[in-house]
Amino acid sequence: MSTIDKNGMLISPKVTLWRYPHIEHGSLRVVHGIIIHQTDSPNVRSTFNAYGKGGNGAHFLIAKDGVIYQTASLSKRCYHVGRRIKSKCLEINKNQCKDKKLAKLKAYSWSKRLVAIDKHERQKNYPDRFPINSDSIGIELVGMHINDKTYEPVTACQNMSLQWLIGELYTHFGLDKSDIYRHPAVSYKNPGEAASAKWK
Numbered sequence: 112m113s114t115i116d117k118n119g120m121l122i123s124p125k126v127t128l129w130r131y132p133h134i135e136h137g138s139l140r141v142v143h144g145i146i147i148h149q150t151d152s153p154n155v156r157s158t159f160n161a162y163g164k165g166g167n168g169a170h171f172l173i174a175k176d177g178v179i180y181q182t183a184s185l186s187k188r189c190y191h192v193g194r195r196i197k198s199k200c201l202e203i204n205k206n207q208c209k210d211k212k213l214a215k216l217k218a219y220s221w222s223k224r225l226v227a228i229d230k231h232e233r234q235k236n237y238p239d240r241f242p243i244n245s246d247s248i249g250i251e252l253v254g255m256h257i258n259d260k261t262y263e264p265v266t267a268c269q270n271m272s273l274q275w276l277i278g279e280l281y282t283h284f285g286l287d288k289s290d291i292y293r294h295p296a297v298s299y300k301n302p303g304e305a306a307s308a309k310w311k
């Protein structure tokens with residue numbers, strides 16, 4: 112069993128603390144969900160190099176051998192979701208979606224629609240919308256994209272570590288399976304990202 116210390120770090124022999132303050136952007140006051148990513152980088156080192164410069168990042172990074180690094184505090188916000196979120200109502204069950212405003216947005220051109228949907232969704236509370244940077248934890252798995260639709264498979268060691276980590280985060284933040292999302296489910300990304308990631 113892990114604990115979270117006053118700096119928002121997950122204390123456990125299974126977690127290597129390697130915090131990059133440059134990827135932290137203000138306070139994370141509440142955690143409603145977890146978003147699973149793949150890095151599109153070949154190894155931990157290349158991701159660390161990018162994190163040293165700041166900008167986008169996530170709270171955890173899992174190497175191909177399953178080593179878990181915590182790269183940002185759980186009380187700080189990371190930019191990992193992307194600029195535009197999709198509509199949960201439309202994505203999860205289009206036929207059941209009773210949101211009349213969304214129906215009107217269908218007439219917009221694709222790029223205008225993306226912006227309008229994002230703006231509309233952000234006015235909703237979780238779980239009516241997908242998680243956003245201000246209420247979610249990001250977990251990155253080292254792995255390269257292969258083409259427009261595919262990423263390299265998540266390794267067995269990565270999936271074992273991911274499962275353990277998500278189990279701990281369920282306990283600490285009162286989450287369950289319905290609060291875990293692959294990045295392309297939430298935002299407009301390569302559909303193969305984290306496709307082979309597994310958790311309970």
Ligand SMILES: [Zn+2]
Pocket residue numbers: 147148149191294300304
């Ligand atoms: Zn991602």
